[in-house]
Amino acid sequence: MHPLLLLLATPGLAIDLQADLHLDTPTQLLRRKATLDGEGMEAALPQLREGGTNLAVEVLWPPRDADWEAHAARLFDIIEAEDRRLDAVMLARGPAEARSVIDGGAVALLVSMEGAHGLDRSGIDGLRRLHARGLRMLGLTWSFSNRFAGSAGDGGGGLTPDGWTLLAEANRLGVIVDVSHASDAATMEACGWSHAPVVASHSNTDARREHARNLSDRAIRCIARSGGVVGVNVHGDFVGGTRDVAAVADHFDHLRAVGGPGVVALGSDYDGLIKPVTGLEHAGKLAALWAELRRRGWTEDEISGARGGNFMRVWEAVERVSDALTWGSTPKSAPERPRGPQ
Numbered sequence: 001m002h003p004l005l006l007l008l009a010t011p012g013l014a015i016d017l018q019a020d021l022h023l024d025t026p027t028q029l030l031r032r033k034a035t036l037d038g039e040g041m042e043a044a045l046p047q048l049r050e051g052g053t054n055l056a057v058e059v060l061w062p063p064r065d066a067d068w069e070a071h072a073a074r075l076f077d078i079i080e081a082e083d084r085r086l087d088a089v090m091l092a093r094g095p096a097e098a099r100s101v102i103d104g105g106a107v108a109l110l111v112s113m114e115g116a117h118g119l120d121r122s123g124i125d126g127l128r129r130l131h132a133r134g135l136r137m138l139g140l141t142w143s144f145s146n147r148f149a150g151s152a153g154d155g156g157g158g159l160t161p162d163g164w165t166l167l168a169e170a171n172r173l174g175v176i177v178d179v180s181h182a183s184d185a186a187t188m189e190a191c192g193w194s195h196a197p198v199v200a201s202h203s204n205t206d207a208r209r210e211h212a213r214n215l216s217d218r219a220i221r222c223i224a225r226s227g228g229v230v231g232v233n234v235h236g237d238f239v240g241g242t243r244d245v246a247a248v249a250d251h252f253d254h255l256r257a258v259g260g261p262g263v264v265a266l267g268s269d270y271d272g273l274i275k276p277v278t279g280l281e282h283a284g285k286l287a288a289l290w291a292e293l294r295r296r297g298w299t300e301d302e303i304s305g306a307r308g309g310n311f312m313r314v315w316e317a318v319e320r321v322s323d324a325l326t327w328g329s330t331p332k333s334a335p336e337r338p339r340g341p342q
């Protein structure tokens with residue numbers, strides 16, 4: 001290795017972090033019987049490498065007509081198998097672990113579940129089991145309301161009693177709560193009451209494209225006040241306008257204007273059966289997006305925040321809240337014995 005590269009790889013130095021908060025690649029791996037280093041996907045390893053993404057949120061999505069829990073477990077099996085098989089990717093269970101994976105030149109994988117319907121039978125126990133396996137993000141709903149929360153897809157309401165318990169347990173475990181797809185009421189309740197920052201992993205802004213899947217300004221402000229982030233989606237229907245890089249950048253501009261630069265992130269939705277906008281057809285093309293923000297006068301600090309710094313801040317805060325909520329209940333080392341005369 002060139003000495004300069006060695007220096008760049010030294011832990012503790014700033015890393016060139018780029019996080020994508022929502023990738024449906026595991027679903028494609030299952031459907032196509034493909035591998036993460038294979039061809040033909042939007043955000044498999046070749047595209048992640050080309051576009052600079054080194055923190056990839058890989059999503060367990062239980063389709064409506066499946067056995068939800070069994071399906072999510074199967075997708076988790078696939079991610080774990082790829083983690084074992086490939087040196088270039090590694091499951092990350094916390095921000096420090098993610099940084100060290102990235103420092104080592106690999107892509108860190110954060111496992112998320114899209115919709116708490118995947119916990120329909122098992123509830124809190126199921127969340128604990130998935131957390132023990134490495135799950136670190138949970139979407140409250142997908143396109144339909146479930147026993148925990150209302151969905152934007154069917155005009156659902158807020159959190160149910162089970163949903164409040166789930167929110168508290170996610171905070172306690174250190175699982176990031178994701179309100180993309182949730183109803184406006186569930187979004188406002190979750191980001192208003194969560195002890196830890198809340199994210200909308202792959203949602204755009206209503207102001208730039210009115211859509212049930214996009215966020216109102218009050219929801220953006222609520223997420224920002226929680227300390228969270230909104231990951232901008234590149235699906236043409238959610239982007240609207242000219243459906244190109246500039247139209248995506250318009251959502252970035254609006255998020256920054258309403259919630260401040262700290263609320264901005266990326267959650268492309270690649271491999272989720274989307275129609276990506278022109279110029280961002282796959283994860284290998286993301287440099288065009290950062291170039292467009294730079295052209296619009298975004299500072300390098302703001303861009304590096306949007307690329308991943310803001311999300312890493314969220315993950316660290318979620319972990320701190322979990323530590324605080326579990327302090328005393330799960331001692332990490334034996335207490336020191338009192339000194340002095342016995």
Ligand SMILES: [Zn+2]
Pocket residue numbers: 114180181202272
């Ligand atoms: Zn989605």
